[in-house]
Amino acid sequence: MRLGSFTYxxxxxxxxxxxxxxxxxxxxxxxxxCLVIVGFSMLLSENIKSIIGFVQxxxxxxxxxxxxxxxxxxxxLDKQIRALDNISSVEYTSKEEAFENQHExxxxxxxxxxxxxxxxxxYHLKMKDLSLIEDNVETISKLEGIYKVDAPTDVAEVMxxxxxxxxxxGSVVVIALLVVSLVIIMNTIKITVFSRRREINIMKYxxxxxxxxxxxxLVEGMILGAVAATVSFLLVWYLYTQIYNGVANDMTSWLSxxxxxxxxxxxxxxxxxxxxxxxGILVGGFGSLISTRKHLKV
Amino acid sequence: MICFDSVSKVYxxxxxxxxxxxxxxxxxxxxxxxxxxxxxxxxxxxxxMAEEKTSEGTITVNGFDLSxxxxxxxxxLRKSMGIVFQDFRLIENMTVYENVEFxxxxxxxxxxxxxxxxxxxxxxxxxxxxxxxxxxQLSGGQQQRVALARALVNNPSIIIAxxxxxxxxxxxxxxxxxxxNEINHCGTTILMVTHEHRLVNEFxxxxxxxxxxxxxxxxxxxxxRK
Ligand SMILES: Nc1ncnc2c1ncn2[C@@H]1O[C@H](COP(=O)(O)OP(=O)(O)OP(=O)(O)O)[C@@H](O)[C@H]1O
Ligand SMILES: [Mg+2]
Numbered sequence: 001m002r003l004g005s006f007t008y009x010x011x012x013x014x015x016x017x018x019x020x021x022x023x024x025x026x027x028x029x030x031x032x033x034c035l036v037i038v039g040f041s042m043l044l045s046e047n048i049k050s051i052i053g054f055v056q057x058x059x060x061x062x063x064x065x066x067x068x069x070x071x072x073x074x075x076x077l078d079k080q081i082r083a084l085d086n087i088s089s090v091e092y093t094s095k096e097e098a099f100e101n102q103h104e105x106x107x108x109x110x111x112x113x114x115x116x117x118x119x120x121x122x123y124h125l126k127m128k129d130l131s132l133i134e135d136n137v138e139t140i141s142k143l144e145g146i147y148k149v150d151a152p153t154d155v156a157e158v159m160x161x162x163x164x165x166x167x168x169x170g171s172v173v174v175i176a177l178l179v180v181s182l183v184i185i186m187n188t189i190k191i192t193v194f195s196r197r198r199e200i201n202i203m204k205y206x207x208x209x210x211x212x213x214x215x216x217x218l219v220e221g222m223i224l225g226a227v228a229a230t231v232s233f234l235l236v237w238y239l240y241t242q243i244y245n246g247v248a249n250d251m252t253s254w255l256s257x258x259x260x261x262x263x264x265x266x267x268x269x270x271x272x273x274x275x276x277x278x279x280g281i282l283v284g285g286f287g288s289l290i291s292t293r294k295h296l297k298v
Numbered sequence: 299m300i301c302f303d304s305v306s307k308v309y310x311x312x313x314x315x316x317x318x319x320x321x322x323x324x325x326x327x328x329x330x331x332x333x334x335x336x337x338x339x340x341x342x343x344x345x346x347m348a349e350e351k352t353s354e355g356t357i358t359v360n361g362f363d364l365s366x367x368x369x370x371x372x373x374x375l376r377k378s379m380g381i382v383f384q385d386f387r388l389i390e391n392m393t394v395y396e397n398v399e400f401x402x403x404x405x406x407x408x409x410x411x412x413x414x415x416x417x418x419x420x421x422x423x424x425x426x427x428x429x430x431x432x433x434x435q436l437s438g439g440q441q442q443r444v445a446l447a448r449a450l451v452n453n454p455s456i457i458i459a460x461x462x463x464x465x466x467x468x469x470x471x472x473x474x475x476x477x478x479n480e481i482n483h484c485g486t487t488i489l490m491v492t493h494e495h496r497l498v499n500e501f502x503x504x505x506x507x508x509x510x511x512x513x514x515x516x517x518x519x520x521x522x523r524k
Contacts, residue, residue: 004409019391202387205347206448207376208404 009212013219023192024224030188031228031283032235034181035276039236041177045170047262052163054261056130057088059159061137062150063123067095069145074121077145081123084139086132091124098122120147131160182283189221189287197295210296217288225284229276236272240265299325299456299487300346305355307341307511315341317511318355323489323504325455328482330498331491333508339491342508343460346489347381348372360455377405380449380457384464386441388433394420394444395429401448419447423477439470446477457481459490463497475501 017024065077082090093101098119127133133156140149193200203213248259300323307316315338323329331339344350346359348367357364360378367375388397395416402412420426423443433441442462449457457478463471475490475497482488492498498505507515 002406002408005403005406008403008409016391198387199389202389203400203404205376205381205383205387206401206404207373207378209373212404 009215010219013216014223016216017220017223020192020196023195024220027185027188027192027224027284028228028231030184031181031225031280032231034177034185035228035232035280036235036239038174038177038181039232039272039276040239041170041174043236043240043263043268045166045174046268048166048170049163050261050263052159052166056156056159056163057126059127059130059133059152059156061123061125061127061133061140063125063140064120064147064150065122066145066147067120073145077143080143081125081140084125084136086128086136087125088128089126093122093124095119095121130156185283186287186291189284189291193217193288193291193295200292200295204296213296214289214292217292218285221284221286221288222281223284225280225282226277227280228284229273229280232280233273233276237265237269299323299327299360300489301356301358302342303356303358305345305357306353307338307345307350308353315511316345316508319508319511319513320355321506321513321516323487325487326482326485327504328479328488328501329490329504329506330501331489331506331508332493332495332498333514335493337508338511339508340460341511343458343489343491346458347379348375373404377452378454378456380446380452380454382442382445382449382457382459382462384461386433386438386445386465388441388444388448390433392432393429394425394431394433394436394447397433397444398448398451401451405452407452415451419451420444422450423447437470438466439473442466442470442474443477446474450481454486456487456489459488461491461493463492463494468496471497472500 063081065074069077078092081087098121102119125136127136133151133153137149137151137153140146200213244262244265247262302319302321305316305319306314308314319342331342333339341350345352345357345364348364352365355365359375362371362375362378364375389400392400398416398419399412402415407415417426417429420429423446425440425443425447428436428440428444433444436444442465446462449459459478462478463474466474471494478488478490479501502519504519505515505517506513507517
């Protein structure tokens, strides 16, 4: 095909988008609504997961060291604990520090004692993946010089279950929305193409090949997809930022601790616009191709 | 140029629209096709433009064997002919110029040749001034002339017209057929379906008369008397 013919078809596509304003606006509206709803569901589910992650981080394994452990034994144990898998942070409290802490709390009750071995040294361990807590506890218990291991295994189980449920439910909702959106969008494009079947018909009688007829529709679909993607992105940007700021500025919020774990828009902006553009252009383009096929047999 | 050999057409609902029709139209001929409503005239043209397939018999048009034509070859066949309909079939949101340009774009013509050829053809049909108008801003006769320009623009060897004057007042009708006549004088084969005996008599060309799907008469220099 000549370059001239190619640019002609591109121009036709762009022109048709403009000429068929009402249909274009309807298509962009439908596609935008779908993209925004799907986008928001994904963001919501990501944020819930992030908050659960934050809450999970609050769970720690406390390892109490046997007070009679020798200094050598102590330094070996320290190395072993710091070398454990799945641990994100280790906080050590020596016997002296533990005594000081308790002294501050209990005051004179402890006056009779002087820095004796009544409080064991301890490690506070935070985990990367809470679901592995049982393994961690088992490994630690087998180490030399452990006095006691405290771990919220029951709570951990509940939280891991919650996270899994949210992940599954989120995916199901997003996939269902995507399917519904596709059906709606396909129908919208079908109506658009149907309303122009006369035009397609005429083109066939003039001797236009199918690809020649479809090309402007393809271009049109892609333009509408790109426009819808951009509009959706701006909408989500605005709405999400409003909500984010609303929650973040509410200092009395009981969530205040978790607010820090909300995902700021900047962190996902690039991913979102690229995903939207890719989805919009693909859906628009393929939608046009599929819907025009039916009307090409003359 | 156009050759029907024992052609029959039965539609899927059982209607027999054409029954064992044979005739040949040579290059450069001008033929009217006449007959009562429902006789099968449009069906005959639809077969020629490969909108419908024959049930029996063979048709050859411009070297294309229509009974063995694949879906992919149809555009090539249609590019070799110009088609004109009773209802004009112009694209509403394209200007007169763009409607004609489109037909040339379909053949992958260069932008340069399009810029030369389209105004020329619009001039031929007397619409040089209306290039920027939209179809709805034109009279029926003018719209049909745009359709004629579109049919002409690629220099087709055949022009097929199904009641091109059906929606136009008598004076304009005469002009349209006059135009077709001129085009024919330049060597283009013309096949035109019409109801108007007045026109047929006036131009005195070959007349193919279809009756109940059968070839009832084929008069070379024709006039149809009732
Ligand atoms: N697509 C179709 N399916 C079934 N029957 C059809 C179809 N098209 C036409 N027919 C039938 O075939 C016969 C011939 O129709 P055709 O349109 O060729 O007539 P015509 O001579 O063009 O009539 P008119 O002068 O009214 O335009 C008619 O009986 C018509 O009802
Ligand atoms: Mg007819």
